[in-house]
Structure formats: structure tokens, C-alpha cells
Amino acid sequence: MATVRVENVSKTIQDRKVLEEVSFEVKDRSFTSILGPVGAGKTTLLRIIAGVETADGGSIFFDGREVTNVPARERNVAMVYQSFALYPHLDVYGNIASPLKIRKLNSRDIEKRVMEVAELLRIKDLLKRKPAELSGGERQRVAIARALIRDADIYLLDEPLTNLDYKIREGMRSELRRIFQEKGGTILFAASDPLDTFAMAQYVIIIHGGRVLQTGRVHEVYDHPRTTIVGKILARPPMNLLEAELKESNGKLFLESSEINLDVSHLRNILTKREYLLGIRPDSFFFPESLDRGTLYLDATVIVTEIEGSESIIHVDCGGRRLITYYPYVKRLDPGEHVRLAVRLGDIYIFDKSTEEFVTKYGRGGEYG
Amino acid sequence: MAEIRLEGIKHIYPGNVEAIKEATITFKDQTFNSLLGPSGCGKTTLMKIIAGLLKPTDGRVYFDGQDVTGKTPQERNVAMVFQFPVVYDMSVYDNLAFPLKVRGMPKQEIKRRVAEVAKLLELEGQLSLHPGRLDSGGKQRVAIGRALVRTPNAFILDEPFSNIDPESRLLLRSKLKEIQKDLKQTMVFVTHDQAEALTLADWIAVMKDGRIIQFDTPEQIYEEPADTFIAYFIGMPAMNLIDCSMVDGKLLLGELSYDISDMRNMLEPYGDEFYFGIRAEHIEVSREPKPEGQDWIPMMCEMVEGLGPLSLLHLKGKGLTMRVKTRETGISEGDTVWVKIRRDKVRIFKRTGERIV
Numbered sequence: 122m123a124t125v126r127v128e129n130v131s132k133t134i135q136d137r138k139v140l141e142e143v144s145f146e147v148k149d150r151s152f153t154s155i156l157g158p159v160g161a162g163k164t165t166l167l168r169i170i171a172g173v174e175t176a177d178g179g180s181i182f183f184d185g186r187e188v189t190n191v192p193a194r195e196r197n198v199a200m201v202y203q204s205f206a207l208y209p210h211l212d213v214y215g216n217i218a219s220p221l222k223i224r225k226l227n228s229r230d231i232e233k234r235v236m237e238v239a240e241l242l243r244i245k246d247l248l249k250r251k252p253a254e255l256s257g258g259e260r261q262r263v264a265i266a267r268a269l270i271r272d273a274d275i276y277l278l279d280e281p282l283t284n285l286d287y288k289i290r291e292g293m294r295s296e297l298r299r300i301f302q303e304k305g306g307t308i309l310f311a312a313s314d315p316l317d318t319f320a321m322a323q324y325v326i327i328i329h330g331g332r333v334l335q336t337g338r339v340h341e342v343y344d345h346p347r348t349t350i351v352g353k354i355l356a357r358p359p360m361n362l363l364e365a366e367l368k369e370s371n372g373k374l375f376l377e378s379s380e381i382n383l384d385v386s387h388l389r390n391i392l393t394k395r396e397y398l399l400g401i402r403p404d405s406f407f408f409p410e411s412l413d414r415g416t417l418y419l420d421a422t423v424i425v426t427e428i429e430g431s432e433s434i435i436h437v438d439c440g441g442r443r444l445i446t447y448y449p450y451v452k453r454l455d456p457g458e459h460v461r462l463a464v465r466l467g468d469i470y471i472f473d474k475s476t477e478e479f480v481t482k483y484g485r486g487g488e489y490g
Numbered sequence: 491m492a493e494i495r496l497e498g499i500k501h502i503y504p505g506n507v508e509a510i511k512e513a514t515i516t517f518k519d520q521t522f523n524s525l526l527g528p529s530g531c532g533k534t535t536l537m538k539i540i541a542g543l544l545k546p547t548d549g550r551v552y553f554d555g556q557d558v559t560g561k562t563p564q565e566r567n568v569a570m571v572f573q574f575p576v577v578y579d580m581s582v583y584d585n586l587a588f589p590l591k592v593r594g595m596p597k598q599e600i601k602r603r604v605a606e607v608a609k610l611l612e613l614e615g616q617l618s619l620h621p622g623r624l625d626s627g628g629k630q631r632v633a634i635g636r637a638l639v640r641t642p643n644a645f646i647l648d649e650p651f652s653n654i655d656p657e658s659r660l661l662l663r664s665k666l667k668e669i670q671k672d673l674k675q676t677m678v679f680v681t682h683d684q685a686e687a688l689t690l691a692d693w694i695a696v697m698k699d700g701r702i703i704q705f706d707t708p709e710q711i712y713e714e715p716a717d718t719f720i721a722y723f724i725g726m727p728a729m730n731l732i733d734c735s736m737v738d739g740k741l742l743l744g745e746l747s748y749d750i751s752d753m754r755n756m757l758e759p760y761g762d763e764f765y766f767g768i769r770a771e772h773i774e775v776s777r778e779p780k781p782e783g784q785d786w787i788p789m790m791c792e793m794v795e796g797l798g799p800l801s802l803l804h805l806k807g808k809g810l811t812m813r814v815k816t817r818e819t820g821i822s823e824g825d826t827v828w829v830k831i832r833r834d835k836v837r838i839f840k841r842t843g844e845r846i847v
Contacts, residue, residue, distance in 0.1 A: 287685075291726055295793055295804060319796030339796065340819070357798035404799035425664030428688035428708070430726025431771060431815075436664070449800050449815065450771055451688070451712045451725075456668050 123274035130179030141331045154322035155311045162331040163311035167277045171200045199273035203280040205264040207252040214248040217266045238266045258289035278310035294320040349477040363399040380440040400470030403447035409463035423458040492553040492643040493519040499549035509535040511700035520674040524691035531697040537680045569637035573649040575629035577621035589640040607635045627658025645675040717843040730812040734766040744809025765839040772835035775816040780828040
């Protein structure tokens with residue numbers, strides 16, 4: 122049993138505010154991701170929860186009990202570092218056993234526990250090898266095994282997949298879930314790649330510039346980003362944002378930009394400012410087969426097609442603006458090709474340009490406004 | 491520009507290390523080619539043989555039909571760009587002008603060529619700067635520019651973007667693609683990154699264990715992988731590969747049976763045990779119950795892996811496991827879903843790995 126509560130945690134390192142008034146709660150036995158770009162404060166936050174770093178202000182609670190001043194070794198937290206941090210002179214067995222040796226367990230108990238976690242991580246064949254003789258994926262497994270051997274209540278993982286090549290990551294995403302489902306415990310992991318969050322986490326804490334921007338179930342935050350930054354961070358690829366101005370013409374209300382003229386008369390009561398940002402997810406674009414009502418069309422020129430795994434990310438130029446579009450299959454368009462793109466109006470998000478806060482979705486005026 | 495042809499290339503390093511077992515391939519004039527494979531597959535060795543940095547133990551190298559096997563990179567007139575950008579200790583302009591000055595080109599002509607290349611690579615504003623002031627992406631653009639400026643017979647790039655930050659990598663990829671289209675260079679691009687090869691190249695040579703195992707367009711490599719290694723290595727997730735056997739003109743996989751009388755003649759010479767391959771996006775998913783039969787199969791969802799716009803379902807049932815991509819939301823672990831495999835997308839492989847169908 123362990124819930125984690127972080128309350129108003131702040132930390133300044135060398136005059137830089139790394140964390141500012143950070144507060145959130147992590148549910149017991151949940152898989153929660155702290156997602157944010159490099160430098161957002163994720164590692165510092167994990168270190169403060171683990172107790173290896175102290176906050177300048179704020180409190181940490183485990184199961185409602187304050188642990189802010191409890192030393193790391195008494196917190197029953199296990200941490201896996203991004204660099205894996207294995208002892209190079211010890212073999213795999215020695216590395217996994219090291220936390221128990223420090224606790225002076227007898228060697229028979231240690232052996233039993235090492236074999237158990239080695240079985241769970243599927244690394245029984247590697248026990249006699251040195252870290253230098255392991256692949257990146259194998260080192261990762263050893264680092265996790267060493268964290269798991271302690272039966273901690275809370276496991277903290279700092280970018281557990283970042284240093285692995287893409288085929289190993291593909292397998293490890295489901296592997297990590299299996300391992301922790303079998304093992305139990307509360308898992309909090311830092312990620313900068315949203316794919317890791319989508320694939321593994323139930324809950325997400327979006328962090329940016331040392332502040333928490335939004336928390337919640339992954340798909341809820343994905344569907345209802347509160348700000349443009351959340352729309353860019355929890356997305357694959359980031360949400361497109363187009364500036365548009367509110368204009369009145371012939372009794373109708375329009376959001377207008379160089380390429381778009383969107384009738385927003387039905388949102389008259391909600392749209393009261395002059396400038397907005399239209400948010401369109403890259404996967405909302407499609408190649409239209411016919412012209413339909415309720416759809417926005419854009420003519421664009423291909424800049425480049427990127428193929429990632431089995432997906433295509435096509436960057437296009439639309440009236441001097443760069444847009445990112447996404448297709449869930451392999452499709453290559455050559456630079457310079459002209460394309461017509463379509464977006465269903467219901468898929469368009471509207472944000473306030475000055476505050477960057479979510480205002481409404483186009484099709485469901487006011488529902489979330 | 492030149493057509494590059496390799497014939498019966500073998501290469502053995504001291505200590506009897508067989509780096510290239512056999513390579514015969516033609517890179518057509520004015521095409522963008524990639525050598526793709528995991529580390530140790532022999533791609534760097536082959537690149538060096540093409541460039542003239544290494545003389546093969548056996549086999550011949552031809553540029554436009556001329557045997558250049560014993561010739562140096564200079565004699566072959568190849569331009570090279572490496573993983574770590576090589577820039578000279580002089581201004582960006584002088585870096586770009588250097589290969590032309592060495593050749594004694596008139597000043598006016600040099601100026602014109604440098605301006606052209608600088609424009610292509612968006613270096614116009616940086617010409618008077620020292621390359622040390624540029625970021626890694628900028629330095630690599632200078633290195634590419636210096637290679638491009640002198641109309642080489644072949645342009646060889648060895649993992650040129652692997653040390654560049656992701657933001658500039660994207661710019662460089664699109665620049666390189668544009669430049670190749672404009673200048674119609676014969677390019678050979680060496681990479682371990684399948685995304686990069688699929689993104690850039692018109693033709694990909696996939697290498698494994700010292701051999702070229704497929705040379706094809708990116709679409710073909712993805713859709714028609716020559717063997718199970720490529721089916722696994724290319725694409726996220728890997729292609730589903732399911733054990734199957736052929737009995738009386740039927741393909742049995744798990745508890746399923748497919749009538750394959752149309753393929754029977756093709757499969758029969760290879761025995762009765764195969765792999766049945768299908769990509770995760772070529773399986774339809776329905777949350778609504780469907781009549782069970784040959785086409786729709788009920789399966790249990792063991793795990794839902796989010797991909798952002800899509801979900802990857804780990805399914806189990808009928809003695810099979812497979813991974814399926816869907817845009818359907820609201821499927822939970824433990825749910826039963828109905829799936830239908832697209833027959834036209836099924837690939838059959840021998841147990842030794844090679845694709846038959």
C-alpha cells in the first residue's frame with residue numbers, strides 16, 4: 122500500500138527555479154507517468170520523492186504520513202536511474218544482490234530472492250556476466266531487477282526506455298507493465314517521449330518549466346488539454362496551432378487566418394476575444410475522397426515525409442505555415458508534391474491566444490468551455 | 491554522376507573475419523540509395539569499398555561500367571560525409587570554396603557555385619562565420635555543402651545525422667532529400683536507423699551477416715519483406731509471425747484453418763511448416779460481436795498499449811497471440827473483440843526465414 126502526495130514542492134538549483142510549487146497525488150498501485158520535455162524538472166522531482174535530494178519548500182506524504190524529513194533509506198522507495206548505474210566490477214548476480222547485501226541478509230535468502238527477480242525479468246542466463254558484456258536492453262533489465270529485489274512500496278523510474286534502441290523499446294513497454302503487474306507496487310516514471318506515457322501509464326502528470334500543468338487519466342488529458350502546451354506535450358506528434366482572428370461579416374462570426382475562414386457563429390457566446398489559436402492534431406488530417414459539409418479543406422505542399430516505425434509524419438507548407446500531419450501507415454509523399462488535406466470541424470480545438478488556455482472544441486460549443 | 495555496380499564483392503579482414511560474404515548490386519545513376527542494417531552487418535565495410543577507402547578481397551567495383559576497383563576515392567571522384575562533421579579551420583565560405591580552389595576553378599565561378607550551395611543548405615547568412623560557432627546540425631550542413639559543391643560521381647554519407655539533435659536532424663533530412671531531387675546525385679546513405687532509410691531513400695539495401703538480403707523500394711521493403719528478419723526489424727510493431735502448418739491444402743494456425751488451395755502449389759515444395767505473417771494494421775477490429783467463421787475470430791484482449799492516435803492491442807485466443815492496431819477507443823483489458831485478417835496482406839515465410847508468398 123502506498124499513495125504518494127507531493128505538496129507545494131519547490132527547488133532552486135544554482136539560481137534556476139527547477140521546481141515551483143509542485144503538487145499532485147499518485148494513486149496506490151497505479152502506473153503514473155511524469156511527462157515533460159528535457160529540463161522540465163522530472164529527475165529532480167523523482168530524487169526529492171526518493172529522499173536523495175531535499176526540497177527548498179513543500180512536503181512529501183506516503184500513505185498520508187509525512188516523510189519530508191525521513192532519510193532515503195527509511196522510505197522504502199526503489200529508484201532506477203536513466204543511466205542504469207550498475208557496478209562495473211560486479212557480475213549481474215552481484216549487482217542484483219547488492220541492496221540485500223547492504224541490509225545484511227543471509228546468503229541463502231539473498232540467492233532465493235535473486236533467482237525470483239531474475240525469473241521475473243527473464244535474465245537467469247545472464248547472472249554470471251559483467252555489465253560490460255550486456256546489451257542496453259539487458260542492462261536495463263538488471264537495473265530494474267536490482268530495484269525490484271527490495272520489495273519497495275514505491276518504484277521510481279527515470280526515463281526507463283530512453284537509452285534503448287527502438288526494437289528493444291517496443292518490447293520493453295509491454296514487458297515493464299507485465300513485470301510491475303506481477304510485482305505490485307506504486308510506479309512513477311519520468312518520460313520525455315509521449316509514446317512511453319501512452320503505452321504504459323494509466324495516469325499522467327504533465328510538467329513544464331518546473332510547474333505541473335495538468336494531471337489526470339492519460340486519455341482524459343489527451344482529449345481535453347487545458348492549455349496549448351499540454352496539447353503539444355501529450356501528443357504524437359505535437360498539436361498544430363494556427364493563429365486566427367475573430368471577424369464579423371454579414372451577421373455571421375468567423376475565425377479567420379490567411380488559409381482558413383471558419384464560421385463560428387454558433388460559438389458567439391463563448392468567443393469574446395479578438396485572437397485565438399486553432400488546435401488541430403496531426404492525426405485529425407486526412408486525404409478527402411469527396412467534398413463534405415462539416416469539413417475544413419486545406420491546400421498544402423509537402424516539405425518532407427518522415428517514416429517512424431509503421432507510421433508516416435508528413436510535414437507540409439500551408440500558406441507559409443508549417444503543419445504536421447500523421448498517418449497510421451507507411452505513405453511517402455515527395456517534397457514539393459501538392460496535397461489537399463481535410464479536417465472534420467468537430468476535431469478542431471480553440472484556445473485563447475493570449476492565455477493559451479483551452480476555450481472550446483468547435484463542434485461541441487460550450488461543453489467543456 | 492555515375493551508376494555504381496558491385497560484382498561478387500567479398501571482404502575478409504585480418505584474423506579471418508568475413509565482413510562481406512557476397513555482394514552484387516547496382517545503384518542506378520541519380521538515385522538515392524540506403525545501406526541499412528544492424529551493427530556488424532557489413533554496411534560500413536561495403537561503403538568503404540564503394541568509396542575506394544578499402545580494396546575488397548574479391549570482386550569488382552564499376553562506375554558507369556568502368557572498373558575502378560583499384561582506384562582511390564579521389565580518382566573515383568566520390569564525395570563523403572561522415573558521422574562527425576568535418577569542418578576546416580576557416581570561414582564557412584572558405585570551407586565551401588575549398589574543393590573548388592584546389593581544382594583551380596576561376597574565382598567568379600567559385601563564387602557562383604558557393605552561393606548556390608549555400609542557398610540550398612540555408613547557409614547564406616553564415617558564410618562569413620567560423621563553423622565553430624555553428625551547432626552540430628550547422629556544421630554538418632557545411633560538410634554536406636563542401637561535398638556537394640564539386641559535382642562528384644557519387645555522394646556517400648555514413649550515418650551523417652546520428653549525432654545531430656532531433657530538431658536540426660529533421661531539417662537536414664528534408665534538405666538532403668530536396669538537394670538529391672534537385673541535383674540528381676547518385677547517393678549511398680549508410681544507416682542503422684530504419685526510420686531514416688524509409689524516410690530518405692528511393693532504394694534500400696538491407697544487409698545482414700555480410701550479405702544484402704533485400705534491395706527494394708521502402709514501400710516494398712515494408713509490405714513485402716524478403717524474410718522474417720526484415721519483417722521483424724522494419725516497422726513498429728514487428729510483423730505478427732505465427733507458426734502454421736499445411737495439411738490437405740489447408741493452413742492451420744492455432745485452432746484456425748484457412749483454405750489456401752490457391753497457394754498450395756507454391757508452398758508444397760518447401761514442406762508443411764511455415765510462418766504466417768500479417769502486419770498489425772492489416773487486421774480489422776470490431777467491438778461488436780460478429781458471426782464466427784473463417785473471417786471473424788473472437789479474441790481476448792490481454793493488454794492495450796496506447797500509441798497516441800491509435801492503440802495496439804495484445805490479443806490471445808484460438809491458440810494464437812497477435813498484436814493489432816486500431817483507432818477504436820474504449821477497448822479494455824479482458825474484453826473480447828472480433829478480428830478479421832486481410833487475406834491480401836498475408837505473407838507466408840519458410841521456417842528458415844525466406845518469404846514465399
